[in-house]
Amino acid sequence: MYLIDGVQVEKKDFTLPVENIGVWRGDGIFEAIRIHEGYPFGIDLHIERFKKSASKVFFDNINFEKIKKDILLVAENFQNGYVRTLILRNEKDSFNVFCFYQPPIDVPEYFTLQTQKAYWQGGGDFLEDDVFNIGTKSTSYAMNISHTRFAESNGYTDALLVNRENIILEGPTWTFGWIINDHIHVPDLDLGILDSITRRYLIRFGKEKKLKVSIGRLAEEELENIQSAFVLSTAKHAIPVSKINKINYSHHALINEIQQTFKDEVNIERP
Ligand SMILES: Cc1ncc(COP(=O)(O)O)c(C=O)c1O
Numbered sequence: 447m448y449l450i451d452g453v454q455v456e457k458k459d460f461t462l463p464v465e466n467i468g469v470w471r472g473d474g475i476f477e478a479i480r481i482h483e484g485y486p487f488g489i490d491l492h493i494e495r496f497k498k499s500a501s502k503v504f505f506d507n508i509n510f511e512k513i514k515k516d517i518l519l520v521a522e523n524f525q526n527g528y529v530r531t532l533i534l535r536n537e538k539d540s541f542n543v544f545c546f547y548q549p550p551i552d553v554p555e556y557f558t559l560q561t562q563k564a565y566w567q568g569g570g571d572f573l574e575d576d577v578f579n580i581g582t583k584s585t586s587y588a589m590n591i592s593h594t595r596f597a598e599s600n601g602y603t604d605a606l607l608v609n610r611e612n613i614i615l616e617g618p619t620w621t622f623g624w625i626i627n628d629h630i631h632v633p634d635l636d637l638g639i640l641d642s643i644t645r646r647y648l649i650r651f652g653k654e655k656k657l658k659v660s661i662g663r664l665a666e667e668e669l670e671n672i673q674s675a676f677v678l679s680t681a682k683h684a685i686p687v688s689k690i691n692k693i694n695y696s697h698h699a700l701i702n703e704i705q706q707t708f709k710d711e712v713n714i715e716r717p
Contacts, residue, residue, distance in 0.1 A: 487715065616640065620642075674700070674701065
């Protein structure tokens with residue numbers, strides 16, 4: 447299913463000119479939402495983040511109520527998969543909203559990760575209040591994906607991004623979590639990582655006492671001291687990490703608990 451500005455089109459018409467600045471400069475923002483039996487999980491939080499991204503990079507007069515309706519329409523037609531919504535700048539200073547269904551993707555059972563320095567990531571040098579556009583979920587993802595490709599070329603599933611001081615940030619398309627003393631940890635937002643929706647849910651599960659969750663920092667040198675680690679995103683509700691660089695990790699029961707808590711939450715939220 448393909449919508450441009452709320453109008454359903456055929457796949458062959460779901461296109462845009464290369465001249466658009468959204469294509470050749472990546473001047474756009476996006477959200478990806480997972481569908482669970484017709485329900486787009488966390489839709490209100492995704493819309494809230496979409497609004498924030500829009501205001502950070504000067505997309506004005508966007509009708510988010512209409513975008514929400516488009517997303518609900520796409521989702522209700524499918525059992526699983528994703529709704530992707532992109533707002534992309536045109537040749538002139540206008541924009542189009544592209545909303546489409548993406549079928550389920552294959553997610554590996556375990557991730558193996560290679561730490562890589564991300565020179566282009568704020569990495570804690572700048573805080574949200576210092577910089578107007580930090581935390582934008584923009585469509586400029588070429589650097590992120592270059593890390594994934596580099597990790598793959600070295601035999602790993604993906605990269606684990608670190609800052610100048612080797613503090614762990616996030617993955618190219620996911621949040622990192624780790625377990626020490628049977629306690630779950632996620633990095634703090636002052637590291638300039640994306641304000642991930644699934645990370646927010648996990649922190650909320652901690653506040654609701656469903657799981658033990660803390661916000662902190664982990665240096666690459668400390669990877670030897672952790673019990674286990676996991677990858678977290680809209681597409682990955684806690685996928686275990688079996689190896690980072692040369693260090694192997696065994697599965698930890700808490701990762702199953704995280705997965706189960708997400709399943710329960712979907713059931714609570716879905717109307
Ligand atoms: C860089 C980055 N970090 C974290 C995430 C996880 O965010 P969410 O939980 O909202 O899917 C994503 C998802 O696309 C991402 O691209």
